[in-house]
Amino acid sequence: MKIIQRYCLLFLDISKYLSSGFTNPRVNQLMRRTLPIFLFSLVVIGLWGWSLVPGEKLSFGRPVLTEPVPTSQQQIIRSINGNNPITKMEKTWELDYETYFGRNLTDSNLQPPDIAKILTEISQKTQTKHAVLWVVPEPQGLVLALITPGKEPLGLIQPNVQTATLKAEAINLFQEITNPRNLQNQSYLESAQRLYSVIIKPVEAQLKAENIDTILFCLGDGLRTLPLAVLHDGERFLIEKYALTRIPAFNLMNLNYESVKDALVLAMGASEFKNQNPLPAVPFELSTIVNSDGMNGVIFPMGNQENPGQWPGNFFLNQKFTVDNLRQLLSFSPYRIVHLATHAEFKPGKPGNSYIQFWDEQLKLDQMGQFNWKNPQIELLVLSACKTAVGDEEAELGFAGLAFQSGVKTALASLWYVSDTGTLALMSEFYQQLKTASTKAQALQKTQIQMLKGNVRLQKGELLSSRGEVTLPPEIASEGNDNLSHPYYWAAFTLIGSPW
Numbered sequence: 001m002k003i004i005q006r007y008c009l010l011f012l013d014i015s016k017y018l019s020s021g022f023t024n025p026r027v028n029q030l031m032r033r034t035l036p037i038f039l040f041s042l043v044v045i046g047l048w049g050w051s052l053v054p055g056e057k058l059s060f061g062r063p064v065l066t067e068p069v070p071t072s073q074q075q076i077i078r079s080i081n082g083n084n085p086i087t088k089m090e091k092t093w094e095l096d097y098e099t100y101f102g103r104n105l106t107d108s109n110l111q112p113p114d115i116a117k118i119l120t121e122i123s124q125k126t127q128t129k130h131a132v133l134w135v136v137p138e139p140q141g142l143v144l145a146l147i148t149p150g151k152e153p154l155g156l157i158q159p160n161v162q163t164a165t166l167k168a169e170a171i172n173l174f175q176e177i178t179n180p181r182n183l184q185n186q187s188y189l190e191s192a193q194r195l196y197s198v199i200i201k202p203v204e205a206q207l208k209a210e211n212i213d214t215i216l217f218c219l220g221d222g223l224r225t226l227p228l229a230v231l232h233d234g235e236r237f238l239i240e241k242y243a244l245t246r247i248p249a250f251n252l253m254n255l256n257y258e259s260v261k262d263a264l265v266l267a268m269g270a271s272e273f274k275n276q277n278p279l280p281a282v283p284f285e286l287s288t289i290v291n292s293d294g295m296n297g298v299i300f301p302m303g304n305q306e307n308p309g310q311w312p313g314n315f316f317l318n319q320k321f322t323v324d325n326l327r328q329l330l331s332f333s334p335y336r337i338v339h340l341a342t343h344a345e346f347k348p349g350k351p352g353n354s355y356i357q358f359w360d361e362q363l364k365l366d367q368m369g370q371f372n373w374k375n376p377q378i379e380l381l382v383l384s385a386c387k388t389a390v391g392d393e394e395a396e397l398g399f400a401g402l403a404f405q406s407g408v409k410t411a412l413a414s415l416w417y418v419s420d421t422g423t424l425a426l427m428s429e430f431y432q433q434l435k436t437a438s439t440k441a442q443a444l445q446k447t448q449i450q451m452l453k454g455n456v457r458l459q460k461g462e463l464l465s466s467r468g469e470v471t472l473p474p475e476i477a478s479e480g481n482d483n484l485s486h487p488y489y490w491a492a493f494t495l496i497g498s499p500w
Helices: 002-021 025-051 075-084 085-101 110-127 163-180 190-200 201-209 282-289 323-332 365-370 394-402 402-406 420-436 440-452
Strands: 130-138 141-146 155-160 215-220 243-246 267-268 309-317 337-346 355-357 362-364 382-389 410-414 457-459 462-465 468-471 493-497
Touching: 075 382, 085 110, 085 130, 085 141, 085 394, 110 130, 110 402, 141 190, 155 201, 163 190, 190 201, 201 440, 215 362, 215 382, 243 440, 267 282, 267 323, 282 309, 282 337, 282 410, 309 337, 323 493, 337 394, 337 420, 362 365, 365 402, 382 394, 382 402, 382 420, 402 410, 410 440, 420 440, 420 457, 420 462
Parallel strands: 130 215, 215 243, 243 493, 267 309, 267 337, 337 382, 382 410
Antiparallel strands: 130 141, 141 155, 337 355, 355 362, 410 493, 457 462, 462 468
16 A cells, blocks of 8 residues: 555656646657656556555455465465475474473474374274364464375465454454354354455365365464354354364374273362352253262262263262362372363463362462373363453463363363353263264264254253253253354354364
8 A cells, every 4th residue: 555655646746747847849749758658657566566565455444354365286385395384383382382381391293294194093093084274373464284184285375364354353253252142143154254264265175175074273373262163154154064173283282092982070060159150050060961979979880871961970069179179089080081060261371370260269270280180091171161361362372272281182161151051051962972973073063063053952941952851950940941053152162182
């Protein structure tokens, strides 16, 4: 735009000069012959210069995202292989997380061919096809890099996608979904479709060609809390097409695969707090997940034959939901799934500012590594009532780094507080799907699809889901009917870490 302004000023100066006239007839004749060519050249040069200004565009009102700039696959692959930006991004983000958490996190240094080989091996074990997609806002534009099983990396830079506009669009999507006044409309669709067009559409052909069904998102600053599941292609949500997870960096993942279908579950939580809002559905939530008497910690190794949706394990509620009890239980019991139904918040500032609320105290994020999460390996940590400070880089680092900071393979957490009964419905369906799904990511995908289609809902005092009809206790049933198909209820929940 500045270039055009400069040439317009030059044009005005010439016009003023011409209006004064020339005294020399030969100069007059020369100017009449050359002036049209000169002015045409100014226009061409000005427009050419405008096209070289990265991301600059004319718009009215709030800036919006535009379609990606097409680039040939040959140019893309040559750029990726020549400059190896994936390795650079991995190292940069590893350093970001190490700085935030104040410790060395990994010595792994996997290169793109190594990542492609690992994806091939995992595909064979899980009968699913995974791809890793790096999405990085940079000053020169939005950088996308894609690795699929056994294939060459694919990547591109979209110079017309400005970082500030992209981040603003992500925040707007977050706000449109979580605004209670929007629960009866689709005001989120505009932002969801624009974000899809610049994040997914440029690599969509490759994803289809490779029959990818699961995407591991490695997201840059400002995008780490983006509700990926709700991105929309104009007809379907992204979650209807792919199972999803977000990772801090591929080199920070636990890459081992173990099925969780026979896992022992430790479920803990609280329905009342001293300084937090109550969660009255928590006792029922825990009882739908684990078959236990809830008092003596009795474990039913074969689960509950009358309610096959339940898992073997036990749960502890309210006064028994303490940090010391969690530490002791992890020390001597072979749990592989830990479910914490409580408040958790990822705040700006140091990791010690973020916390998980227990009955009598808070467990800080920087204390998570002090527990025995790895012997045996905790395959899945579930936090069912989280909130994250959207748009804050440090809060995003804490949320995205939850899995490897604690030492668990995968975490399932929410980006915003969802209603108590909405959380109950999603968790009940998720654990049902987890029994048969090939991976954790597919279990969450199937759960979210069931919810957006209205197959999981609260109606006439009952929870309707894949388990059938479950009668709710009076204190929950009194809240009335809930249609849980709006993204507010299901898009908040996301996997962090390994999808398998």
